[in-house]
Amino acid sequence: MEHKGNMQRVTKRFMKHKLAVVSLIFLLIMIILAILAPVIAPYNPNQVSGGFSKPPSMDHLLGTDQIGRDMLSRLLYAMRISLFVGAAATVISTLIGVILGLLSGFIGGVVDSIIMRITDMVMSFPYILLVLVAAAVFEPGLWSIVLILGFVDWPGVARLVRGNVLSIREMNYIKADIAAGMPKRFILFSEILPNTIAPVFVYATQVFAISILDEAALSFLGMGVQPPTASLGNILNGAESITVLTSKFWLWVPAGVLIVLLVISINFVGDALRDALDPSV
């Protein structure tokens, strides 16, 4: 069908971005490693398995931390947590954003005004400040971080979807539906929604990248995922101690580099997707 040809075209255009292809492969490997962490991690991430702060060796490929836990195992579990927080927060904020954006754009009028004013309100508060305040009000922890990031990051999606709905509504095929007396539900879910999925998907990759960065920042500041559970941010927290920073690079550099690699790969993939899905090119 026509749909299949479309997919092929998108894949072909995506493949042209070599950096994005490499990034996608890297991400897939990292996701598999994160999922398989309980199977492949050499040690229990929360149990002492060696000497204190030992540099990398054959027993502990990335050394051990201040209380003798294996850094490689901790890093694998941390990546699992960070990817999970990023993905879950992205799903929540995208769902909220899509629902509010659809309602706002499709119903219009008072509903539109109210939703858009709420969007403006949330967007007026500096993002990280809102997240920090929420983290202070609620008990910090894995699920509160997911919910906080999810509930704070939807306005961008909502605006994007609303804009899309407004422009699609002016298209002739929607006008034809309305003229033919199609039910509103059909127009909204079978005609408008599928046509806004591509830009939402591209935007969601950005949200995913930002959520990973925010989780890292929050946990680094001690307001996110709480120890002993490892996250990429709270591993880096150790580097605030000057001895760790100056002479125990294996305790902080790998976690930081991993965050950068994950986030930049997601950004590259998102950018290539935007290019591949853009109908105007």
Added chain:
Amino acid sequence: MWKYILKRIAAAIPVLIGITIIDYLIMSRAGSPLAMMHGPKISESAIEVKAAMLGLDKPIYLQYFDWLKQVLTGNLGYSIKSYQPVTSIIGSHIGSTLLLMGTSLLVGLVIAIPAGIYSAIHRYKKRDYTLVTLSFLGTSIPSFFLALIFIYLFTVKLGWLPSSGMITQGTGGDFLDVVKHMIMPVSVLAVSIAGTNIRYVRSAMLEVLQQDYLRTAKAKGIGRFLVINKHALRNAMLPVVTVIGMQIPVLFGGAVIVEQMFSWPGLGLITMNAITSRDYPVIMGVCLLTAVVVLLANLITDIIYAIVDPTIQYR
């Protein structure tokens, strides 16, 4: 156009009111000022008297109006920790934050604008890919990680730059001293600003370069330099102005982390301290202030846009 500006201002008013309501609700739900009074020596009736004195026995919406009245007269309450008025705490720290944010924005744009234009002119060449890749790197590095790397390199290894504060302790802090303290925090913030904006400037420039009037200008043979710097740049700056407006909340968020990393004595640092010590009047005072600033900044960018760009039709 005037109708549009008035409409835009009218739309901002409910948002402003909404911001104060959200701010008040979080503050009042987060912690009662009576909580610190609890103890074995304090009777229930004493707490009730205190509650009545503070107006806490009234319904929440009346409390909100009382609070709003105070805010409008410039009273944001008192810090739970230091008992200082929140307005004076903010007043004594806002200068150093503005200095940090302003310099970072300037440095970031001085990098981003030429780099974005260069990238757009050399579209799809190696140089373009390199710059775009670098800009992605700039947005992908967590600011605290970059700060750690800088402190490791320039303070610990090389010993060139001080890693905390705004002036060397025990000295009056002359201009050069402040500059030395600013280099690292400004660089960290500027990297993320430049990272985002290189791509914005690039795409704005690309859009302008495809316009008919540029083809005309080129066809007239006025030379590449004039075409790019006079005709294209001016028109590409318009979307960039909006982006600068959008940067303000991002900048403030970045400042919270960067100030914490480098102990820069600004609003971000006191906010972070207030958050760890649950000093809600200070937190919500800063939140309210920044939200209002962001709202005003957006309003002003929209109005400037409406005045400067005659091609946009406003309903």
